[in-house]
Amino acid sequence: EKLFYILLYCKCYPTFDLLSVLFNFDRSCAHDWVHRLLSVLETTLGEKQVLPARKLRSMEEFTKRFPDVKEVIVDGTERPVQRPQNRERQKEYYSGKKKRHTCKQITVSTREKRVIIRTKTRAGKVHDKRLLHESEIVQYIPDEVAIEGDLGFHGLEKEFVNVHLPHKKPKGKELTQQQKEENRELSRQRVVCEHAHSGIKRYNCVHSVYRNRVTDFDDQLMLVSAGLWNFYLDAA
Known part of the structure; x- marks a missing residue:
């Protein structure tokens, strides 16, 4: 019961x-x-070892925890929150992307739709790339593990050799046909990350407007929901 x-x-x-x-x-x-x-x-x-890691401390830790992972996808996910009463908190939680007040996390998923790493929940205003940098995740993923992302992480490919992002359209110019094909192929590969987020958000506690007041409770809900999704994948 x-x-x-x-x-x-x-x-x-x-x-x-x-x-x-x-x-x-x-x-x-x-x-x-x-x-x-x-x-x-x-x-x-x-x-049951199905909870995603909150933080990495070394490349050795990644290799030990995820020995079979050779490719990962990073992406941000947001959930709506109630509009804060405080004006400063309204600005902090307002997401320009979603056009509403949200909180967000960055997840690292595998090709099998399993969420293996997730950042701490932050206010919706924080940019995906900044949140990923502050979480210190990418630097502890070995170079032989390919990392795929979207243009929200533009510039990251210049810092890490194993990061693969879509081609960005040059100002005043068009992408070549080959670049468009490469972008489409990358999108087809990255869609599993969206499937992972959809799987987690089967649980309404991380999909509906967040209304609780306990500190870090939203973070715990996201962690448990990701664990339940991973458990479902293992059992399926």
């Missing part, structure tokens, strides 16, 4: 008022049980 309770919360993201009605206890108990059981679920998924 406890497993059903926390999986229901992750999948449907009901309010604590609704949970209290469905399970016949007080609203405060509904709140306490969600936070208690989510930590238990996170620990269990960690024991």
Whole structure:
């Protein structure tokens, strides 16, 4: 029953008022049980080795944790949040890309749609490339592992030899036919990352507008949802 309770919360993201009605206890108990059981679920998924890494400390760590990975895709994903009351926080969380207030993470996925690394959740205003740099992920991925990304990481290919990005259209000029073909091929390869994000967002707790107030709870929800998605892939 406890497993059903926390999986229901992750999948449907009901309010604590609704949970209290469905399970016949007080609203405060509904709140306490969600936070208690989510930590238990996170620990269990960690024991199953399906949680994505939060941070890398060396290339040796990457090789040890992911010995069979030869190619990865990096991309950002955002989720909407309630509009902050504070004006400064409104600016901090406003995403020019989504035209609304969001929070975001960068994920690193494999060809098998498995999310192996994810950054800490940040405000939507932070640019993808800046967030990736601050998270210190790319520098700990070995050179023999190819890294694919989109133009949101433009310039990264000049810093790391294993980064492959689409060709950017020159100002006032057009891409050659070969460059267009290469961009299309890269897009076909990168689409698995979007499939991984879609898999994670099967869980409404990371898809719907975030409404909780507990510090870093959104980060924990994303971590657990990614772990559940990886667990599903392993079981499928």
